[in-house]
Amino acid sequence: MADPYLRVEGLVKRFGPFTALGGVDLEVFPGEVHCLLGDNGAGKSTLIKTLAGVHEPTEGKIYIEGKSVEFRSPRDASDAGIGTVYQDLAINQLLSVTRNFFMGRELKGPLGTLRMDEMNKIAHDEMLKIGIDFSDPTQAVGTMSGGQRQTLAIARAIYFGAKVLILDEPTSALGQKQQMGVLKTIKKVRARGDIAIIFITHNEIHSRLVGDRFTFLALGQTIGAGTNAEIGDEEMRRLMSGGAEMGDLEQELAAI
Amino acid sequence: MADTNEAGRLKQETAVEKLLRRPEIGSFVVMLVIIVALAIASDGKSFNALGLKNNIAIIAQYGIIATGAAVLMIAGEFDLSIGSMIGFAGMAMSMMLKWGLPFGMGDATPITAFIVTLAMTLALGWLIGTVVVRSGLSSFIVTLAFLFFLRGVTEVSFRLINKSTQISGLPDYKEESWFANLLGGDVFGWFYDLWFMLGGNLNRRGEQWVEGFDARFLWWLVIAGVAYFVLSRTQIGNWIYATGDNKEAARANGVPVNRVKIGLFMFTAFCATMFAACQVFDTNTSDAAKGNLMELFAIAIAVVGGTLMTGGFGSVIGVVFGAITVGLVANAVFFIPAIDGAWFRVFLGGILLAAVFANERIRKRITGGI
Secondary structure, eight states: OOOOSEEEEEEEEEETTEEEEEEEEEEEOTTOEEEEEEOTTSSHHHHHHHHTTSSOOSEEEEEETTEEEOOSSHHHHHHTTEEEEOTTTTOOTTSBHHHHHTTTSOOBOGGGBBOHHHHHHHHHHHHHHTTOOOSOTTSBGGGSOHHHHHHHHHHHHHHTTOSEEEEESTTTTSOHHHHHHHHHHHHHHHHHSSOEEEEEESOHHHHHHHOSEEEEEETTEEEEEEETTTSOHHHHHHHHTTTOOHHHHHHHHHHO | OOOSOSGGGSOOOOHHHHHHTSTTHHHHHHHHHHHHHHHHHTTTGGGSHHHHHHHHHHHHHHHHHHHHHHHHHHTTOOOTTHHHHHHHHHHHHHHHHHHOOGGGOOOOOHHHHHHHHHHHHHHHHHHHHHHHHHHOOOHHHHHHHHHHHHHHHHHHHIIIIISSSEEOOOOOGGGTOHHHHHHHSEEOHHHHHHHHHTTOSBOTTSSBOOOOEEHHHHHHHHHHHHHHHHHHHBHHHHHHHHHHHOHHHHHHTTOOHHHHHHHHHHHHHHHHHHHHHHHHHHHSOEETTTTTTHHHHHHHHHHHTTOOTTSSOOOHHHHHHHHHHHHHHHHHHHHOTTSOTTHHHHHHHHHHHHHHHHHHHHHHHHTTOO
C-alpha cells in the first residue's frame, strides 16, 4: 500500500465550549476517492475547513506526505496542494470561463497585460481533460450549467497544483443528469492516479459509485471507516444514519 | 468526451449578431440619434467650429468623472463624493496659487499647487476606500457623508483664509507655465488648422476662428484610454471585474479585493482632481459650489453607458458614448435657444430609466436569467 498523501490524526476543533470535532482520523491516498459521509452537523464542514486552512485545529496533527504541517491561512493549505471546491464554487457569473479559471492567478506579459490567447487555450484544454469540451472559453460562466461550473472549479484547482481535491457536496443542488456528469468528472480525476479526492456527500448511491474508502462522521466523531469492499450496504446505511441501528429507528418511528 | 455541453447548444453567431449583442450598442445608437437630431435642430450650429469645441469641453468634463465612477461601479461601489471632491480640489489649488503653499512652504507654482492638491485628494480617496472596506458599510452612505463633509470643508476653508467663497482674477498661468497650459490650454490645434486650410473654421472677418480644443479633451481621452486598456487587457482589470461580480469568490481565489476597492476610490478622487485642475487653469477662477451634483451626473452617465448598478459588468467605450450623449443634450440649449434648458433633466431622467432596464436585460441574459 502506498503512503497516504494527507493524514489527519486526532483532530480536535473547539469553538468556545462547543466541540465541533472530537478527535477525527483520516487518511487519503493518491488516485483514490475518499468519501466523507455524515448527517448535517456531523462535523464534515468543520473538518474540510480545517484542512483548507480556514480554521486552525485546537488539537491534533495534519501530515502531508508524512511531514507535519500547520496551516495559518487558506493560502498555506493551497500551497501545500490542498484544493477545495466549495459548494458556491467561488465563481463569478458575469466573467468569462477563462477569466474565472485564472482569477487571481492570471498569466501576465510585460506591463501586466494578460496573455489572453494562451489563457483561453489552457482553460479549454484543462477542462477537456476532465470531460467537457467548452468550445468558447470567452463565454460568460452564467451560460454554463451547474455541472459545468463544477467542472470548471475542479479543473482550476487541479491546474493550480491541487494534490488533494476536496469536493464539498458537489452533487447536491444538481439535476440527475448533471450529477452523473460530476461523478464522471470525479472518476476521470481519479484515473490520473496522482490526485487524492475527498468527496463529501449525503448520497449513499453516489459514494458507492465512485468511492474507494469511506469515513463516517457523527457528532464530531469518526463512527466508522473502511474500504468499499469492507463496508456492506446494511452497515453503510447504519453509519449514514449516524450510527443508530436501523431496527431502533424503525421501532422509534413505529411508536409515533 | 464532450458530454453535458451546454455551450454547444448556444447558437453560433455571425459577426453582425455579435456586434448587436455588445453592451455598448444601446448607448451607441442613442448617441447617433442625438447627434443627428441635434445637428438638424440647431441648423448645424452645434457642430460648427466653435460648437464642436464647446460641446467637446462639456463632454470631456462629464467623461473624465464618469470614467472614474464607472470603473468603481464595476468593482461594486459608488462614490457620491466626486462633486464635492471637485469643489475641494479646485479650492485647494486656487487658494495655494493665491495665498501660497500650506505650512509656509512658500509661493506655489501651478505644478506644486497641483501636486499638493493631488496628494490631499488621493489621501482622501484612500481614507474613503479604507472606511468602506474596513467598516463593511455601504459606500453609498460613507461617500454621502464625505459629500457633505468635503463641501463643508471647502466653504469653511474659503471663508477662513480667503474671506470669500470665490477666487477670481488669478493671473493667467497658461501664458508662462507649460504645466498650466497642459491642463487649461488648447490641444489638437492641428485639427482646427487643417479645417481652416480646407476652407472652413472662418470667423466673420475671414480669419481662422477656433485655435484648438480645451485641454480636458486630451485628458479625457487619456483617462478613458488607460481605463479601457486596464479593464480589458490587464490583471488589475480582471481583479476589478471579479471584485464587483462576487467579492467572496474573488477573495477565495486570492484577489486582493480591499486593495482593488481602495485603489479605485483613489482613482475617482484623481478624476475629480483632473476635472478641477482643468477648470482652474482654464478659467483662472474657482468657486466653493464647483462640481455640485457632478457625482450624480457621473453615475447617470456610467449607467447610460451600460455599467451595471450591481457591479461586475460595464464598458469604458459605452461610458464614452454615454458622456457624448449627455454632454450634447446638456449643451443643446445654447444652440437651440427656443427650448427650455430644463428639458435636459427630463431627457436625462428618461434615458437613465431606459438604460437601467436595458442593463438589467443584459445582466439576465449573461447570468442565464437569474
